[in-house]
Amino acid sequence: MLLWDVLNNIVVKKLCSSEIHSNFIPVKFRSPNHLSSGDDDHSTTFDISDFAAAQILKDLASVPEVTTQLYCHSQVEFNHSGHSRQMSKRSDKLRGLWFLNVIIFGPDRFVEKIGEYLSIRKMYLQDTLGCERCVPYRNPHAMTPDTEEVVMTDLSILAPGYHDIEELKSGPDLLAQLMEGGTPLRETEAPKIVETSLFRHQKQALTFMLRREEGWNFDDTASDIWSLRSDTSGRLSYVNNVTGCSTCEAPPEFRGGLLADDMGLGKTLSMISLVASNQACLDYELMQAYPRSLELSPSNTSKATLLIVPPALIQVWEHQFRLHLVPRALACYIYHGHNKKSIDFLRQFDVVITTYHTIAAIWKHHSAHQDDESLYSLTWHRIVLDEAHIIKNPQSQLARACCALKATRRWAITGTPIQNKLVDFASIVKFLRVHPYSDTKTFGEEITTPFKNSSSIDAKGFLRLKTLVRAITISRTKTVIELPSRVDEIHHLHFTPAEREKYEAEKVRARVLIERAISSGNQNGKIFNGLSLLNRLRLICNHGILQLTSTTDHVVSQGIEVVACCSMCGDYLQEEVFGGPFPSGIDIQRQPFCEQCILQERDNCDPSSSNTLKLPGTTEDLGSVTLPTVTDTEFSIKYMSTKINALLADLQKYKNAEKSVVFSYWTKTLDLVQMMLSDQGIRYTRIDGTMPLSRRNEALGAFKNEDTVRVILVSVTCGGAGLDLTTGSRAYLLEPHWNPMIEEQALCRVHRISQKRKVTTIRYLMHNSFEEQIVELQKRKKMLADATFSQSCISEAGVDVGILKHLRSVLE
Incomplete structure (x- = not known):
């Protein structure tokens, strides 16, 4: 049984009502055109005003395999006393209006036929809210970028309405469910060369990992x-x-697994303890241990652990080895940038640290020149991927490059291996080479499909996935240790009259453009991206009345934007990377690259070559691509936004008592904060994706070691994973993100092992703005995110009227 999604907002007329005050009423059919909340005389009844909709519901009811869940809702919210509360000026006009939502369930084989039937009748399925079942769902009117993806409905979303952002933490954790019922592990002490004492859960992790490395x-x-x-x-x-x-x-032999402890539980030290505990044996012992392997010979084996990390974490790992181990216990080498020595040179080291992008660059060269010596010439003692969710897209160059490496032991480290998308986990399994599920087809047939069809009656698919996950994974939550308390606050802010006027004008502008696309069928020969319009509203929430760049104005006014994935790492290209639209020098339809990959490609250039970098398939010189700068004439402190003024007031209040970390997704927003801090004489430092590693490390060092530096500004794109920001105890998130896991990754840089103080996190939301809608959209696992962030460029045919209508609805 699948959930096919929901027919939204069919107008109904409320005929009679009980005294129960609610804006959410479950109902059932009473007659073809009538609905009722119960069978007694005091139930609430409704009349379906739309004859065409009533006929569609009648047709659906005639199919035995199809079932429905119905509820009526109003656009007016009720408080605890039973009185309606005005949410906006539109509420007065909507008072008394009720709408019917129909959630449809049925077998997979009917999905396309039902979708076609509804499309002919101009009815389009929207994203689900209020589903009472926890089942797989598929929407024939939404673009699904990955056929192996299984998305489950969320039992925590019981009713539509306005929710606080704290509810982002609610909902079933699939990984936690899969790990339930495990046998407690004994504790293994770290070897003597590890000077840092392990926590109990880290000793248990060491037990698990040593066992897995036995095969x-x-x-x-x-x-x-x-x-x-x-x-x-x-x-x-x-x-x-x-x-x-x-x-x-x-x-086939398998040694390794997945270390998936919650963010902030010290996975780095756990892995360092494994590396120290199970070092490589001599070459002849290696040959005896793996006599069947043709890859192993004294000339192509390495005693080293190859550690692959995001670029921002290279120095972090090197520092962690020095911090936790006896001096010179293990020889570490950073293989990055210009420090790429010969293979023979690398043989003397116990640990070689490099980046995903370096590996991808080497793999590309190795594919064309397999006789040349490279990291692919060796069979490593161990390969470890940190932040392994980076390879969640199995078709990306980063994932393919990592999977092609040879090793006798393979480990993946990530706190978020499954985010309701099994393809993410399948990509990690492929890297680990867990037979037979490293084969994508086998994983799909034996894991994904049965899981997709799981139900409370037949849980075979769930049990299969659980058996696989528990065999190769160790995962614990923060409940296993005692951390200082963490208080999460939401600060709801109100626009000034001038800001509200600008926001409402931009919202009308966005609606007009979307309406125009709907009426034209979106057949203008270009790719429409409603997200660029919505992001413009998000920027107004941050920047207020301050003027954005003229280039951004032009792109948004056209309502046209290209959506693509980085051809290197598979991440979605977002305008926030450059603080505006994509630079004209990057042909993202032919060879898209994200900013991080551009910077890494620059690092990987031959020093003897030109200082400029040209991407494959382009003629533009990326030296001309510059991030937008902020000038006093563009952004006057006198007209600073409500949100940034609120942040400044809070920083001023606590600057002498606590250090603070300020996160944002847009570098332009950080520029504004930086301007205000300078004006107020508050010392700060900053890290973002535009900075080389050396400057990032200097910034982190200043924040940690200089008492006068009270604030660090952090771009979430480079500060959301792996960094230790526990010097700060107040964390500010300036805007909500589509994916709440990205938010949590950032905040866990502050609330983690080594934090000694109580942590306070503050999220800012502008009242009655699209930011409140994002909190809702975070819970909706499919429609908008997959519509605007597909795994490839959105095609003209892919952006259908249903998706555009949904984008329009969030602007109402």
């Missing part, structure tokens, strides 16, 4: 994927404990 445990049917069985005649067979199938051939 398959064929005697343990309960906690491993493969087990050994003999029949009555003594013949041996290998049983797949996920599916129950058996084979006479032994599965």
Whole structure:
């Protein structure tokens, strides 16, 4: 059984009502055109005003395999005393209006036919809110970028309405459910070369990882994927404990797994302890241990652990090795930029640290010149991916490059391996080479499809996934340790009259452009992206009446933007990276690159080559691509926005007592904050994606070691993962993001192991603005995010009227 999504806002007329005050009433059919909340005389009844809608509901009811969930809702919110509360000026006009939402359930084989039937009748399925079942869902009217993706409805979203941002933490955690019921692990002490004392959960992690590096445990049917069985005649067979199938051939060797402890639990120290505990043996011992491997010979084996990290974390890992280990216990080398020595030179080291982008660049060269020596010439003792969710797109160059590396042990580290998308987890399994599920087709047939069809009656798919995850994963939440308390606050701010006027004018402008696209069928030969219009509203929430760039004005006025994925890392290209629209020098339809990959490509250039960088397939010199700057004439302190003034007041209040971390997604917003801090004489430092690693490290050092530096400004694109910002105890998030996990990653840089003080996080929301809608959209796992952030350029045919109508609805 699948959820196909919802028919939204069918107008109904309220005929009679009980005394229960609610703007959300579950109903059932009473007759073809009538609905009722119950069978008694005091129930609330409604009449379906739209004859065409009533006929559609009648047709759906005639299909035995199709079931529905119905509820009526009003546009007026009620408080606890039963009186309506005005949400906006529109509420007066909408008072007394009620709407019917129809959530449709049915088998997968009917999805396309029902979608076609509704499209012909000009009815379009929208994203689900208020579903009472936890089931897979698929919307035939929404673009689905990945056919293997399984999205579950969220039981925590019980009713539509206005929710506070704290509710982002609610909802079922799929990974936590999969890990339930595990046997407690014994504790293994770290080796003597590790000077830092481990927490209990880190000692248990070390136990798990050492066991996994021993390979398959064929005697343990309960906690491993493969087990050994003999029949009555003594013949041996290998049983797949996920599916129950058996084979006479032994599965390929697998040593490694997934370290998925919650953010802030010290996964770095856990992995360092493993590296220190299980160092490589001598070459001849290695050959004896793996006699079947043709990849291993004394000339192409390495004793080193190859550690692959985001660029911002290179120095972080190097520092962690120095911090936790006895001096010179392990020899570490950073293989990055111009420090790329020969393979023979690397043999002397125990740990080689490099970046995803360096690996991708080497892989690209290796694919064309396989006889040349490179990191791909070696079979490493161990490969570790930090922030492994970076390879969640299996088709990206980064994922393919990492999967092509050879090693006897393979580990992935991430606090977010599954975000309701099984393809994310499948990509990690492919890197780990967990037989047979490293094969994408097998994973889809034996894991994804059964999980997609799981129900409360038949949980086979869920149990299969649970068996696989628990065999290769260790994951704990922050409840296993005692951290200082964390208080999450939301500061609701109100626009000034001038800001409100500007916001409302821009909202009308956006609606007109979307209406124009709907009426024209979006057949203008270009790719329409409603997100650029919505982002303009988000920027007004941050910047108030201050003028944006003329280039941004031009792009938004056209209502046309290209949506693409970076061809290197697979991340979505967003205008926030450059603080405005995409630079004209980047042909993102042919060879799209994100800012981070551009900077890394520049780092990976041969020093003897020109200082300018040209992307494949382009003729433009990226030296001409500059981030927009802020000048006094553009952004006057006199007219600073409500939000930034509120931030400044809070920073002033606590500047002598606590250090603060300010997160934003737009560098232009950070520029404004920087201007205000300078004007008020508050010392600060800053890290963002435009800065080289050396300057980022200097900024982090100043924030940590200089008492007079009270604030650090951080771009979430480079500060949301891996960094230790525990010097600060107040964290500010200037705007909500589409993905709440990105927000949590950023805030966990402050609230984590090594934090000694109580942490306060502050999120700013502008009242009665699109920011409040984003909080709702964060809970909706499909429609807008997948519509605007697809895995490839959105095609002309892909942006259908249903999607545009949804974008229009959030501007009402």
